Amino acid sequence: xxxxxxxxxxxxxxxxxxxxxxxxxxxxxxxxxxxxxxxxxxxxxxxxxxxxxxxxxxxxxxxxxxxxxxxxxxxxxxxxxxxxxxxxxxxxxxxxxxxxxxxxxxxxxxxxxxxxxxxxxxxxxxxxxxxxxxxxxxxxxxxxxxxxxxxxxxxxxxxxxxxxxxxxxxxxxxxxxxxxxxxxxxxxxxxxxxxxxxxxxxxxxxxxxxxxxxxxxxxxxxxxxx
Amino acid sequence: xxxxxxxxxxxxxxxxxxxxxxxxxxxxxxxxxxxxxxxxxxxxxxxxxxxxxxxxxxxxxxxxxxxxxxxxxxxxxxxxxxxxxxxxxxxxxxxxxxxxxxxxxxxxxxxxxxxxxxxxxxxxxxxxxxxxxxxxxxxxxxxxxxxxxxxxxxxxxxxxxxxxxxxxxxxxxxxxxxxxxxxxxxxxxxxxxxxxxxxxxxxxxxxxxxxxxxxxxxxxxxxxxx
DNA sequence: GTCTATAATCCGATAGAC
DNA sequence: GTCTATCGGATTATAGAC
Numbered sequence: 477x478x479x480x481x482x483x484x485x486x487x488x489x490x491x492x493x494x495x496x497x498x499x500x501x502x503x504x505x506x507x508x509x510x511x512x513x514x515x516x517x518x519x520x521x522x523x524x525x526x527x528x529x530x531x532x533x534x535x536x537x538x539x540x541x542x543x544x545x546x547x548x549x550x551x552x553x554x555x556x557x558x559x560x561x562x563x564x565x566x567x568x569x570x571x572x573x574x575x576x577x578x579x580x581x582x583x584x585x586x587x588x589x590x591x592x593x594x595x596x597x598x599x600x601x602x603x604x605x606x607x608x609x610x611x612x613x614x615x616x617x618x619x620x621x622x623x624x625x626x627x628x629x630x631x632x633x634x635x636x637x638x639x640x641x642x643x644x645x646x647x648x649x650x651x652x653x654x655x656x657x658x659x660x661x662x663x664x665x666x667x668x669x670x671x672x673x674x675x676x677x678x679x680x681x682x683x684x685x686x687x688x689x690x691x692x693x694x695x696x697x698x699x700x701x702x
Numbered sequence: 703x704x705x706x707x708x709x710x711x712x713x714x715x716x717x718x719x720x721x722x723x724x725x726x727x728x729x730x731x732x733x734x735x736x737x738x739x740x741x742x743x744x745x746x747x748x749x750x751x752x753x754x755x756x757x758x759x760x761x762x763x764x765x766x767x768x769x770x771x772x773x774x775x776x777x778x779x780x781x782x783x784x785x786x787x788x789x790x791x792x793x794x795x796x797x798x799x800x801x802x803x804x805x806x807x808x809x810x811x812x813x814x815x816x817x818x819x820x821x822x823x824x825x826x827x828x829x830x831x832x833x834x835x836x837x838x839x840x841x842x843x844x845x846x847x848x849x850x851x852x853x854x855x856x857x858x859x860x861x862x863x864x865x866x867x868x869x870x871x872x873x874x875x876x877x878x879x880x881x882x883x884x885x886x887x888x889x890x891x892x893x894x895x896x897x898x899x900x901x902x903x904x905x906x907x908x909x910x911x912x913x914x915x916x917x918x919x920x921x922x923x924x925x926x927x928x
Numbered sequence: 929g930t931c932t933a934t935a936a937t938c939c940g941a942t943a944g945a946c
Numbered sequence: 947g948t949c950t951a952t953c954g955g956a957t958t959a960t961a962g963a964c
Contacts, residue, residue, distance in 0.1 A: 494947085512822070516940065528942075529948050538941065570923050591881060596738070629911045638906050641871070641883065641898045648874025649866075655817060658866065670920040672867040678912040679905025680864050685855045686904040694896040697796050732939085741957065754960075755930050763958070 489538050493531045498523060502540050503547055507585045511592070514541070538598040542606070545597065548586035549609040555579040556616055565623040572620050573646070577669055580650045581662055589652065617643065707811040715792070721759045724749060727774055728766050733811045737818070768832070771823065774812035776834040780806040782842055791849040798846050799872070803895055806876045807888060812877065843869065871902050 502524045506514050507576050516537055520527040534540045555578060580587045594602050598664035600612070621639045624630040630638060649672060653665050660668055678688060689697075727748045732740050745800045746753040762764045781804060785797035806813045820828050828836070839906055850856040856864060875898060878884050879891050886894055905912060917922075 515938085517938085525947090526949065527940085529943075530959090532947055556711075556736070574793055574924050591877070593881065628908055630906055631908050637897070637900065640875075640894070641879075641901045641906060644874035644875070644878055645871040645902070647877060648872070649872035651817070651873060651877060652866075652870055653925070657817065666924075667920065671863070671923050672870060674915060674920065674923070675864065675867045676871070676902060677905055677907040678915055679903055680867060681819060681905075682854055682857050683902040689900060689904055694893065694900065698800050698892075698896050699902070742959085743957075751929090752931065753958085754932090757959075758929055 489646060492533065496542070498533055499562075500547050502544050506544050507583070511589070511596070516540075529564065541597050542603055543597065544655075545589055546603075546606055548583070548590050549606055549613075551586065552579055552590065553609060553613060558614060565620070568627050569614065569620045569624050569629070572616070573673065574671075577666060578644060578665040580643050580654075581665070588654065591647075604674065642676060644671075645672070649664060718759065724756060724759055724766070724775065725769050729772050732767075732770050732815070733809070736811060737815070737822070742766075767823045769823065769830055771815055772829075772832055772835075774809070774816050775839075776833055777809065777812065778805055778816065779835060779839060779842075782839060791846070791853040794853050795846045795855070796848050798842070799896075799899065802872060803892060806880075807892070810880050814880065817873075868899075870904065871898070 498519070502514075502519055505519055505522055507661070509518075514537075516527045516530055519540070520530055523530075534543075555575040556572055559568055559575050562568040562571040589597075589647070617639050618635050621630060621635045621642070625632050625635060625638075646669075649658075649669050653660070653669075658665065658668065681689065725743070728740075728745055731745055731748055735744075740763075742756055745766065746756055748758075756766070760769075762822045781801040782798055785794055785801050788794040788797040803920075815823075820826070843865050844861050847856060847861045847868070851858050851861060851864075872895075875884075875895050879886070884891065884894065907915065
């Protein structure tokens, strides 16, 4: 549980200076103009060279985008793991939520990119090392949920199931906000995100109906319309 | 509450036969190949004419896409309103959820398009009539929530707030599924969606912590990390 | 209302000189 | 390692004949 540094998670690789400059510009270009505004020509202009020069350092557009995506996941992971400094399961849990919130607000394009279909990025599939980062963050959430169950904060059930419900809620909130479907500004969204999370914790049904629900099957709830 | 027909909701407009053929092909093209695969040339080939011919019926690509989007919302509304045939608030509520589920599974591309940024579709902003359809479905959900509160099924609170929490959860589940982040097939997703919805209803926290939470402010929960 | 032909841009990627 | 020049392709959209 003492993951205070990142070395165990991330593959260390050396980078030529120029390759690093390209990556930095690529991140800027992507974060400012998104996927559509990302072309090798524009990237080259941003760096101050011509387009063919980039091919000395990267195999092509796909390879550059993969590195941007890698950087997105690395940054996201750093945000999350900072929450492990908190002293109790509950505090680690909510600190992780806050860090998630910070990331999605500070880096909306990166967050969007992390949820973009690989083929849309020009890739056949997600590179293995990036998929490993995905799984690591997934595991991170599972651990937060599990220790909150052990601490009597979350109901005892399959952590996977509980985790998916909370993940879906958080992800949905962010999507709706980034899309402008929630009539709130940034600060109001932070409040809304936390309050909605608390509703998820305590449930939206009345206690009475909550009891009644225990006697129902999902199929009974899901009556097809006549 | 007797919205058995669509006439009140949808602007009735006449269409030339050819314009209708174009729209049908445009929907097919979009639903099969997505936004990237949607070009005037391919659309023309699908119809059996050349590209310039389409400009006799539509101002350009943007206008065609707007009509496809319009069709998406119209279809989505039809799905939802079918749930009004159910006899009780709870049954209308869950029937609406099932219809939502049917739509997102049967028309994933349309659902994605409805949640695509307008500028990505080549539009400055959403056309007014389409925005009206958006608001109508939003109102539909609010009505379902409100009548479930009156019936003692959902906790009494601001229906807007409760509605956002459930909307975010549902939308997030769908996004994760469509992106392949949930390791389930279609039938398993239906089950997962319903079960996760029930967890949202009854809450993921223990009853004890749920009580304790009532004495907390959101700010207390949202302690910044040290 | 549809056609051919074409304008005007963009793109990724490569060859070969330096 | 970077350049110029260029290939080969895509796209939206328009002009003008029929």
